[in-house]
Amino acid sequence: xxxxxxxxxxxxxxxxxxxxxxxxxxxxxxxxxDFHYNNGTALTPNIDAWVRRDGTITMQDFHSGGTxxxxxxxxxxxxxxxxxxxxxxxxGCSDMTECTPNFEFNPAVFTIGDAARAAGIGHESMFSGKWxxxxxxxxxxxxxxxxxxxxxxxxxxxxxxxxxxxxPTATTNCGCNAEWEKNCNFGHYKKHNHCSGGPSPAxxxxxxxxxxxxxxxxxxxxxxxxxxxxxxxxxxxSYLADSFERFVARxxxxxxxAQISFHNCxxxxxxxxxxxxxxxxxSACRLPDAGAPPYVRSLATSTFSSSTYSRLLVxxxxxxxxxxxxxxxxxxxxxxxxxxSTGPWGACSRRWTRRASATTRSSG
Numbered sequence: 001x002x003x004x005x006x007x008x009x010x011x012x013x014x015x016x017x018x019x020x021x022x023x024x025x026x027x028x029x030x031x032x033x034d035f036h037y038n039n040g041t042a043l044t045p046n047i048d049a050w051v052r053r054d055g056t057i058t059m060q061d062f063h064s065g066g067t068x069x070x071x072x073x074x075x076x077x078x079x080x081x082x083x084x085x086x087x088x089x090x091x092g093c094s095d096m097t098e099c100t101p102n103f104e105f106n107p108a109v110f111t112i113g114d115a116a117r118a119a120g121i122g123h124e125s126m127f128s129g130k131w132x133x134x135x136x137x138x139x140x141x142x143x144x145x146x147x148x149x150x151x152x153x154x155x156x157x158x159x160x161x162x163x164x165x166x167x168p169t170a171t172t173n174c175g176c177n178a179e180w181e182k183n184c185n186f187g188h189y190k191k192h193n194h195c196s197g198g199p200s201p202a203x204x205x206x207x208x209x210x211x212x213x214x215x216x217x218x219x220x221x222x223x224x225x226x227x228x229x230x231x232x233x234x235x236x237x238s239y240l241a242d243s244f245e246r247f248v249a250r251x252x253x254x255x256x257x258a259q260i261s262f263h264n265c266x267x268x269x270x271x272x273x274x275x276x277x278x279x280x281x282x283s284a285c286r287l288p289d290a291g292a293p294p295y296v297r298s299l300a301t302s303t304f305s306s307s308t309y310s311r312l313l314v315x316x317x318x319x320x321x322x323x324x325x326x327x328x329x330x331x332x333x334x335x336x337x338x339x340x341s342t343g344p345w346g347a348c349s350r351r352w353t354r355r356a357s358a359t360t361r362s363s364g
Contacts, residue, residue, distance in 0.1 A: 019121055019255040023244075024112075026076060026259065028069075028130065028266040032060070041285050069132045069166070070103075073261070077111040077133075077155065085109045087133070094165050094209045096137050096223070097176070098197030100147030101164060103134035105155070107148075113156025116257040124159070124254070126247045127152035128240050129261035131162045136215045138224035153217050153224070160225075161216045161243045167263040168194040168212065170272060172232040172239070176211035178202045180231040187268035214239070235272050236263055 034040040037051045037058075051058050065075025070090040071082035078085060085106035093099040116123040134150020141148055152160035163172065174184035175192055181202060186192070197209030218226040233239050240260055247258065263269055270276070279285035 019123070021123070021251075021256045022258070024076070024259045026073070026129070026261040028261075028263055028269075030265055032062070036286075041287065042279075043284050043286060069130075070105075073130075073132055074105060076259075077113070078109050079112075080109070090132065091134075092165075092196030092209075093135075094195055094197045095176070095211045095213050096135055096140075096164060096215075097201045097211055097213070097227075098199065098209050100137070100140055100143045100145055101135035101150070102140075102145070102147040103150050104148070105133045105150045107150065107154065109155075111156045112257065112259070113152065113158075115156070117156055117158075122255050123257045124251060125157045125257040126159045126161075126244070127157045127259050127261075128161045128243050128247075129163070129259075130166060130263050131160075131261070132165050134164075136160075136162070136164060136223070136225045151225075159217055159247065161214055161240075162261075163212055163214055163263070165196070165212065166194050166266060167236050168192075168266070168268060170236045170264070170269060171234055172236050172263075173211065173213040173228055174231065175206050176201055176213050176228075177231070178205045181206055183231060183234070185234065185270065185272075187270040189268040193268060235275075236269075 031040075032038055034042050035044045035047055036042060037044070037048045038060075050056055064072045066072040066082055068090050071087050074080075074082040074085055074087040082088070086104035087106075091101060091103045093101040093103075113125045113127070116125045131152060133155075135147045136149075136151040136153075137143065137147070138149050138151075138154075140146075152162060168189075169185050169187055171180075171183055171185045174180045175195075184192075192207050192210040194212075195207055195209035197211075199208055200206040200211040202211060213227045214232065215225045215227045217224065240262060244258060244260055248256065264271070271279075275284065
């Protein structure tokens with residue numbers, strides 16, 4: 001199941017005399033230690049610039065509310081423990097064309113979308129990407145088998161462009177049409193996966209439950225929503241970015257609230273061939289700095305005292321051989337902590353590097 005990370009929550013327009021707008025980006029299976037500003041392998045110049053910008057608050061100890069998809073997403077929207085709002089795990093239904101989600105996300109809970117509307121200061125709101133909290137059909141309760149509506153629209157957002165569940169490929173809706181299937185980029189599993197539901201609208205050539213499509217609000221359409229009737233692009237992230245940019249353009253400088261919930265890098269999702277080549281040739285990715293695991297480098301370049309720094313190392317280091325009190329003598333330098341054994345991390349360096357990817361990722 002997915003582990004998630006809220007990458008950035010920021011005011012994107014803070015011009016004097018104007019009401020600020022807000023954008024929240026949620027990425028799937030990406031840890032904050034993967035990004036360049038934390039010594040991660042991905043080169044992320046735009047996010048790095050946000051981190052360095054005046055007025056930015058970088059939260060280096062941010063925790064999600066759950067360890068899998070739906071609970072975390074409920075918590076992000078409400079600020080509450082997901083159990084309080086009837087979300088105790090994830091449900092399986094790939095798309096309303098194949099099944100009717102019957103998901104109990106408390107319809108009365110107050111979300112960030114509701115807050116923007118209640119503020120009454122002109123914010124229009126938009127949810128884009130992975131929802132995984134219920135059905136988009138506004139008449140779900142009338143469909144057999146009975147479901148229940150639980151969409152971004154029913155939870156306070158003015159607009160949406162979203163998938164009901166996951167997008168297991170970068171070519172999101174390739175399983176919704178027999179002709180589109182030839183363009184499927186299946187990723188690591190090399191076949192349809194995460195499928196849940198009845199017969200696909202693509203017909204018998206595609207396994208049941210393997211249509212995943214984008215839907216947006218349309219009060220004139222059947223069920224109050226419309227979906228893509230053409231193949232999605234080969235880069236799902238570019239589709240979501242374009243959707244957000246068009247929403248902002250329509251606002252014409254007026255305030256907004258938006259959440260973009262990207263599907264990548266939820267396994268087996270892989271990037272386009274071009275993006276993978278860019279990573280392999282070093283133009284989009286790099287190796288971490290030698291001897292500086294992501295979290296430790298982030299701390300070592302901060303203004304902690306040596307005693308505070310040592311306590312943080314002890315409390316966060318995943319390897320018992322390096323955290324047992326008295327087994328290492330930490331000394332402070334301007335760039336990192338060193339041990340009395342050979343190398344900056346002694347015998348534990350390889351274990352730290354291998355385990356940090358799992359340990360430093362935010363759960364949820």
